[in-house]
Amino acid sequence: MAGKHIVVIGAEHPFADRMCRVWRDEGNAVLAARAGGAGNEAAAGTDELERVWFNPLEEASVRAMAAKAGETMGRIDLAIICLDNRKEFALREGFDSGEAMELYDYNALGPLRAIEALLPCMGEGSKRIGLLSDVRDSLTEPMGARHLGYDMSLAARRMSVQIMANALGGEGYTFRAAVLDLEREREEPREELAAGACRVLSDLADQEVLRVFRME
Template identity: 25%
Template sequence: MSHWLIAGASRGIGLEAARQLSARGERVTASARSAAGVAALKAAAPEATTLQFDVRNEAEIEAAAAQVSDPVDALIVNAGAYGPQRQSSTDMDFEGALDLLSVNTLGPLRVVQAFLPVIKRSARPRIVMMSSILGSMSLEGTFNVAYRVSKAGLNKIAQCLAADLKSEGVIVVAMHPGWVRTDMGGADATLDVRDSVAGIIRVAESLTLADTRRYLDYRGQDIPW
């Protein structure tokens, strides 16, 4: 039995990950931003240990991390948002974009830094930074600029973490979950959340130190940075 920590598990991919892992008997610690989110998490995965924090709030994250003393084998940093309505290169909601960067780019780093002591105590520590193919610098397109920038920034953070933590045996990857039918992905998305999460878990379990610094999709296939 492994100990999985899922940051951002009140709905969508994070909630399904907590459900699937709990259902097969893994030890799960999972977080939500609000009390309502924690309630949803408890309903879906009653065996999971729950934490409450906003990834923008460093003090809340550190207080939550202080509640976790056992080694964490796999951290899935899933918390994220899609951003403001106006986010094109010619019409940007700058305040909304800055908030999105705090959630999608710096939020995961806040989580990793706070929980790193218990992650390092695992025999095979893995960190999965939930990114998006929209963060790939090789991908064309101009819609949702702030979201793309936030995920490109997250990818760079994943690269840096991988380099900084490799000597300590910590595996770090960025991962694209696919276009998933969730509140964020929308009803037209091509992938069921159960299939996406099953793939994410399968890939996370298979990771070795040779995989660190890779940018993968939920099937384990490489994506160009």
């Protein structure tokens, strides 16, 4: 794939950063939208990726990010979401409802804020929305209860993607989710897996409204 305009939301995650570079090297225009605050700019290093910083919890900041994407790229073909904030806590070990709410706000509502803000720039593009999610979003596989709040936020996000697909599929939007061990890939992102995730998220020949891929 080449010549597409791609925004990667949550590109501060090392795995998403790898994906940005894969797409850029293929000849696409990539905007790396990195979640963070003032002072984090230095962490971006010196690279040639176009980037913008934003706060997924604040609607104004998300709208500013989307405005920058519109100015930079004109149309957007692919919006890729990789917002991933995790904390460990379980019942009997100090469950904190405030922290659980923060995880929902970031992991589940953050993507909705971003898509809502980017939609006006996507109508003339390829209309692909992609999501990187973690293996812990599975309700059928036992995962243990140590990430209670995180897992719940992922289930909520999975539901939001289904509703978005129902709502926007009729307008030609297609949705892809790549499910992988995001914690492992944060430590040591694998080039081959990043390339594989890029392939499934950007395969525009496949126009099925929603597909979910488990990446190993």
